Amino acid sequence: xxxxxxxxxxxxxxxxxxxxxxxxxxxxxxxxxxxxxxxxxxxxxxxxxxxxxxxxxxxxxxxxxxxxxxxxxxxxxxxxxxxxxxxxxxxxxxxxxxxxxxxxxxxxxxxxxxxxxxxxxxxxxxxxxxxxxxxxxxxxxxxxxxxxxxxxxxxxxxxxxxxxxxxxxxxxxxxxxxxxxxxxxxxxxxxxxxxxxxxxxxxxxxxxxxxxxxxxxxxxxxxxxxxxxxxxxxxxxx
Amino acid sequence: xxxxxxxxxxxxxxxxxxxxxxxxxxxxxxxxxxxxxxxxxxxxxxxxxxxxxxxxxxxxxxxxxxxxxxxxxxxxxxxxxxxxxxxxxxxxxxxxxxxxxxxxxxxxxxxxxxxxxxxxxxxxxxxxxxxxxxxxxxxxxxxxxxxxxxxxxxxxxxxxxxxxxxxxxxxxxxxxxxxxxxxxxxxxxxxxxxxxxxxxxxxxxxxxxxxxxxxxxxxxxxxxxxxxxxxxxxxxxx
DNA sequence: CGCTGTGAATGAATTCACAGCG
DNA sequence: CGCTGTGAATTCATTCACAGCG
Numbered sequence: 001x002x003x004x005x006x007x008x009x010x011x012x013x014x015x016x017x018x019x020x021x022x023x024x025x026x027x028x029x030x031x032x033x034x035x036x037x038x039x040x041x042x043x044x045x046x047x048x049x050x051x052x053x054x055x056x057x058x059x060x061x062x063x064x065x066x067x068x069x070x071x072x073x074x075x076x077x078x079x080x081x082x083x084x085x086x087x088x089x090x091x092x093x094x095x096x097x098x099x100x101x102x103x104x105x106x107x108x109x110x111x112x113x114x115x116x117x118x119x120x121x122x123x124x125x126x127x128x129x130x131x132x133x134x135x136x137x138x139x140x141x142x143x144x145x146x147x148x149x150x151x152x153x154x155x156x157x158x159x160x161x162x163x164x165x166x167x168x169x170x171x172x173x174x175x176x177x178x179x180x181x182x183x184x185x186x187x188x189x190x191x192x193x194x195x196x197x198x199x200x201x202x203x204x205x206x207x208x209x210x211x212x213x214x215x216x217x218x219x220x221x222x223x224x225x226x227x228x229x230x231x232x233x234x235x236x237x238x
Numbered sequence: 239x240x241x242x243x244x245x246x247x248x249x250x251x252x253x254x255x256x257x258x259x260x261x262x263x264x265x266x267x268x269x270x271x272x273x274x275x276x277x278x279x280x281x282x283x284x285x286x287x288x289x290x291x292x293x294x295x296x297x298x299x300x301x302x303x304x305x306x307x308x309x310x311x312x313x314x315x316x317x318x319x320x321x322x323x324x325x326x327x328x329x330x331x332x333x334x335x336x337x338x339x340x341x342x343x344x345x346x347x348x349x350x351x352x353x354x355x356x357x358x359x360x361x362x363x364x365x366x367x368x369x370x371x372x373x374x375x376x377x378x379x380x381x382x383x384x385x386x387x388x389x390x391x392x393x394x395x396x397x398x399x400x401x402x403x404x405x406x407x408x409x410x411x412x413x414x415x416x417x418x419x420x421x422x423x424x425x426x427x428x429x430x431x432x433x434x435x436x437x438x439x440x441x442x443x444x445x446x447x448x449x450x451x452x453x454x455x456x457x458x459x460x461x462x463x464x465x466x467x468x469x470x471x472x473x474x475x476x
Numbered sequence: 477c478g479c480t481g482t483g484a485a486t487g488a489a490t491t492c493a494c495a496g497c498g
Numbered sequence: 499c500g501c502t503g504t505g506a507a508t509t510c511a512t513t514c515a516c517a518g519c520g
Contacts, residue, residue, distance in 0.1 A: 008440065011440060011443050012436050012440055014439075014443075015433075015435060015436045015439040015440070016420070016436070018439075019418065019419075019435070041420060042420065042422070077443070077446075078439050078442055078443045078446065079442040079443055079445055079446025080439065080442055082446070084441075084442060084445065093335045093338045093339060094335055094339065096335070097331045097332055097334070097335030100331045101331060101332065101434075103418065103434060103435060104438065106435070107435060107438050107439055107442060108442070109438055109442075149445065150438075150441055150445075173444075173445060174441040174442075174444055174445050175441075176437055176438065176441060180257065180341065181257075182254070182279065182280065184280070190441060190444040190445075192437045192440055192441055194432060194434070194437055196339075196341060196432070197253060197257070197341060197344070197345060198250050198253045198254070199414055199430045199432055200342065200345050200347055200388075200414065201252075201253040201256075201316050201318065201345055202246065202249060202250060202253070202430055203322075203388055203412040203413075203414060203428060203430055204316055204317040204318055204322060204345060204346070204347075204412075205249045205252075205315070205316045205317055206411075206412055206428040207317055207322065207387060207388075207411060207412050207428075208315070208316065208317025208320070
């Protein structure tokens with residue numbers, strides 16, 4: 001496990017592979033080759049092998065990969081074997097929706113606090129998990145007390161950089177940002193931005209083109225009929 | 239405007255440029271060079287020029303770009319001059335949060351309908367805009383009646399492909415997907431996935447590294463002190 | 477002169493193709 | 499034999515550097 005200069009594109013794909021392996025494990029598959037994995041999930045087998053090879057030699061020549069073993073390896077590599085505690089800054093629509101979002105748990109993330117500057121909201125508890133809302137001025141203190149190591153920024157774009165500065169001052173090293181701005185982070189702090197504006201405008205651009213058969217991913221086209229049929233069969237099963 | 243084989247990375251950046259220009263216009267700036275734009279927003283001037291050049295010659299040599307004119311051009315290129323009507327499938331936490339999300343409006347998107355299969359929810363109206371919730375079985379009909387041209391998928395991963403198939407059958411060509419799955423779309427249908435799981439796991443990976451100074455974007459590091467100072471000045475102003 | 481627009485050069489990511497192991 | 503792991507080839511994206519225009 002040398003982990004020197006692994007591209008983020010590679011690590012993002014590791015998440016995808018892990019997800020696929022989880023589906024396979026659920027389906028009772030014990031062993032899979034990179035080729036079979038690629039076929040089944042529209043990936044590229046050489047890329048799978050290369051991505052995995054950055055972190056070790058997990059396969060058996062002539063056989064493939066042990067599904068459970070590879071799952072364990074990827075879980076470890078992605079750090080999903082250790083729990084993370086999340087604080088969400090901004091208890092508006094998005095912030096509260098994220099506080100209720102159940103998808104965090106599968107990756108071993110727990111939302112433990114919300115922060116806001118609205119006196120109406122501070123002191124309340126939100127959602128079925130009754131997550132408390134704190135004053136954003138107490139950020140550093142609550143971060144320390146609750147052992148928060150990941151921040152989610154769900155505030156308006158105008159104030160996002162200011163909030164990030166506070167978050168960094170509180171010693172947090174990993175941030176998920178939903179505000180549509182380019183934030184400037186200090187070295188050693190990772191900010192991942194989910195920019196809905198760009199996503200939407202990208203769709204708008206596509207719709208504005210007079211059908212130039214704008215192809216994002218060539219692989220996602222050819223086998224459609226086949227996929228549709230597989231889909232039909234699955235539906236029929238239930 | 240030849241728009242042949244423009245990469246999605248390029249069109250995504252057009253959104254960023256437009257956002258920057260809007261800030262400049264607000265600040266009363268009339269004209270800007272690619273160099274000044276790059277300096278101010280941590281971009282690359284050659285890339286700005288190249289990206290724009292795919293769509294025309296908007297600049298004046300020796301001067302730069304007219305801010306308002308370039309804004310109009312980008313708005314047109316991105317199709318933001320025409321309104322889009324959005325239907326959200328899945329009236330759970332995420333779906334309702336998105337229905338209330340005000341950020342859509344700036345890009346000329348309006349949410350006009352929610353869809354669900356829960357009888358409890360069907361027939362209700364949600365949020366301050368009182369957006370109605372329809373039976374997902376009436377998708378095609380409502381899409382036709384309301385002129386919906388963009389779908390948002392906010393349902394569990396398990397059923398996302400099935401929902402996409404229905405969405406495609408209803409004739410929708412642009413889809414924003416929040417379910418953490420790789421969806422298979424027919425040719426001519428654009429699916430943009432916002433995968434929170436991958437984003438989170440990417441943060442987890444970063445935290446798991448024993449500080450190898452994992453650098454995503456080298457530009458975002460060097461000028462931090464300078465940026466922090468600028469930030470201080472702005473805060474002082476208010 | 478100062479800028480844009482753009483070929484040419486570099487760099488990064490993906491895919492090919494095969495040696496070599498189980 | 500069938501697979502992995504990996505150099506080599508290719509494709510794609512970014513950056514450089516400058517001719518040429520206003």
